[in-house]
Amino acid sequence: MSGSNGPGSSGGRPNLPKLKFKKQEGKGIKADSSISLPSPIVTCLLNIGDNQYPFDMDDLEEKQLLGAGAYGKVIQYKHKPSNSMVAVKRVRINMDNLLIGELAVLEEAMKRGKCEFIVCFYGSLKCEGEVLICMELMKYSMDKITENVYAIPSRIPEKQLMHISYSIVQGLHYVKTVLNVIHRDVKPSNMLIGLHGEVKICDFGISGKLIDSIAKTHDVGCRPYMAPERLQPDEDSSGYGILSDVWSFGISLYEMSTGTFPYGHFKNAFEQVTRVVEGDAPKLPEDFPYSDCCKDIVHSCLRKNQYERPNYVQLLKDKFLKDYKLANDDMAAWIKTLTL
Ligand SMILES: Nc1ncnc2c1ncn2[C@@H]1O[C@H](COP(=O)(O)OP(=O)(O)O)[C@@H](O)[C@H]1O
Numbered sequence: 591m592s593g594s595n596g597p598g599s600s601g602g603r604p605n606l607p608k609l610k611f612k613k614q615e616g617k618g619i620k621a622d623s624s625i626s627l628p629s630p631i632v633t634c635l636l637n638i639g640d641n642q643y644p645f646d647m648d649d650l651e652e653k654q655l656l657g658a659g660a661y662g663k664v665i666q667y668k669h670k671p672s673n674s675m676v677a678v679k680r681v682r683i684n685m686d687n688l689l690i691g692e693l694a695v696l697e698e699a700m701k702r703g704k705c706e707f708i709v710c711f712y713g714s715l716k717c718e719g720e721v722l723i724c725m726e727l728m729k730y731s732m733d734k735i736t737e738n739v740y741a742i743p744s745r746i747p748e749k750q751l752m753h754i755s756y757s758i759v760q761g762l763h764y765v766k767t768v769l770n771v772i773h774r775d776v777k778p779s780n781m782l783i784g785l786h787g788e789v790k791i792c793d794f795g796i797s798g799k800l801i802d803s804i805a806k807t808h809d810v811g812c813r814p815y816m817a818p819e820r821l822q823p824d825e826d827s828s829g830y831g832i833l834s835d836v837w838s839f840g841i842s843l844y845e846m847s848t849g850t851f852p853y854g855h856f857k858n859a860f861e862q863v864t865r866v867v868e869g870d871a872p873k874l875p876e877d878f879p880y881s882d883c884c885k886d887i888v889h890s891c892l893r894k895n896q897y898e899r900p901n902y903v904q905l906l907k908d909k910f911l912k913d914y915k916l917a918n919d920d921m922a923a924w925i926k927t928l929t930l
Pocket residue numbers: 591656657658659660661662663664677679709725726727728729730731733734779780782792793
């Protein structure tokens with residue numbers, strides 16, 4: 591991933607009610623005529639910096655593919671009217687109304703304004719069988735950093751890892767308490783770092799139902815971070831709670847600490863269920879070169895019994911995690927040492 595961040599890269603948009611509306615003459619929004627998603631769920635507008643623009647694909651100049659996930663791809667574009675770089679997630683839609691609730695969450699996040707620990711949402715559009723979700727462009731995702739650092743081989747320093755953890759838990763806590771949403775897709779690729787060292791969580795609004803629908807197809811490759819209680823065949827999906835996200839956070843931490851996925855590769859869904867539900871929880875080796883406090887955080891998040899795991903408030907109170915809070919500048923300096 592490369593490219594400079596846009597003006598909104600440091601967070602949300604203050605003063606939303608005072609936004610200027612920039613209408614471009616002769617440029618209609620290319621919305622799909624078969625749109626069934628009610629306005630304002632699909633915003634058809636972009637709020638970038640202090641301005642509002644029609645969400646018009648003609649205004650976007652494609653720069654590069656940033657990555658592809660289970661249900662779409664993310665592309666970097668230049669938004670010409672605002673002269674800023676943005677990331678657009680293009681999600682294929684083949685199920686009616688799948689995204690309504692999720693886009694509403696992003697809308698809510700946008701209205702509430704700045705939270706420094708969540709990726710900023712600019713607007714959305716339904717267009718030719720896809721929903722386009724425009725957001726703040728970030729520099730790196732933790733899956734790519736992890737892959738790169740451990741390939742050298744090297745290690746993510748404990749300080750940086752604890753700082754990342756603290757920021758991500760802050761973001762998840764905000765999403766839960768302010769937006770009233772459980773993330774349901776916590777994993778390193780949804781933990782992003784900006785050019786200036788800011789650490790943010792993304793995909794909190796759109797992943798839930800999509801992940802559930804993918805899980806039903808038994809595509810195990812898409813759900814390796816799922817908690818044991820989520821993999822129980824008779825588990826009622828309505829019982830999903832934040833403690834399942836805490837497990838996924840623990841698996842992510844394990845992976846970012848070691849550079850390897852704790853369970854290796856699952857051959858099939860049966861093997862995944864057997865090993866995660868019936869096997870022991872992953873544990874970092876005794877002689878692992880991080881402090882005991884750090885290892886304790888990983889292990890407490892990976893308790894098989896969800897009620898023994900810490901919640902976000904407890905994690906945020908953890909003195910060790912708190913003490914490792916770094917300045918964004920220090921994170922930025924570390925990022926500059928990486929050769930991604
Ligand atoms: N806002 C963003 N800025 C920069 N890169 C992003 C952004 N959102 C996602 N990406 C990149 O795109 C990749 C694919 O994202 P996504 O489609 O959500 O799939 P997944 O998270 O399942 O890997 C991510 O791994 C990340 O590297």
